[in-house]
């Protein structure tokens with residue numbers, strides 16, 4: 001299904017305007033061009049000052065926010081920086097607005113994520129390794145699920161896909177599709193993979209199951225896809241958005257049945273240590289995830305160490 005994409009239109013329109021300007025040769029004095037890269041090196045205004053020494057973050061409780069706070073502690077050059085929490089949606093909006101104006105911005109980013117398909121972005125190098133290496137996203141269920149709901153257990157155990165698959169679903173949602181519809185469409189278009197997940201899983205008759213997740217773009221996509229497949233098997237599925245720590249707790253104390261949103265080993269490492277003895281691990285559902293500080297490609301810096309202290 002093709003949804004109209006206002007954001008992309010905005011960028012294309014912005015781009016063609018500047019091409020027109022360049023083509024007319026109206027830009028005689030080279031310096032009227034307010035390209036953010038003019039500020040590289042920080043002679044007059046530096047990026048860091050323009051950004052108000054602020055990292056645009058997401059929900060408090062996200063592992064990537066904690067890692068950003070750790071990076072401020074660990075990198076001397078981030079002295080005096082702020083990690084501004086908000087929501088994943090607000091972060092994406094701020095990123096889009098900065099890119100429209102070609103202004104500098106540093107966000108707490110992660111992959112897979114539609115923003116890499118939508119914009120030219122890069123991770124800043126992290127020589128101190130604060131954001132960890134490649135991660136897996138894992139599936140966790142409550143104790144007893146295998147006995148109570150063997151079919152759902154088996155489906156959740158066999159659920160496995162790639163970053164590209166998840167990014168397809170996320171991109172549709174970011175372009176305005178309803179998450180349930182985007183999930184249904186992906187499931188319809190990927191019958192072969194979905195039938196592997198359902199291999200040997202019998203249908204049920206309206207049994208109730210509850211999955212928990214956090215409203216991060218990745219988890220909205222994956223949780224809706226799993227919901228769709230469970231419904232197709234005859235389950236009555238509730239998906240409940242929670243804060244990160246509460247999501248882990250709900251599985252550990254058996255209030256919810258499962259989640260497909262555990263980022264390991266680092267991003268949710270603390271929560272995993274806290275709850276691992278009280279839940280059942282079904283292993284990775286996706287390999288090749290990553291978190292870090294992300295900036296637009298047009299910014300002329302490559303490393304966290306290129307940012308400048310506030311004081």
Ligand code: PBE
Pocket residue numbers: 058061062063064065109110216218219244263267268291
């Ligand atoms: N995220 C997306 C989460 C995990 C999934 C990277 C925003 C986090 O930082 O906890």
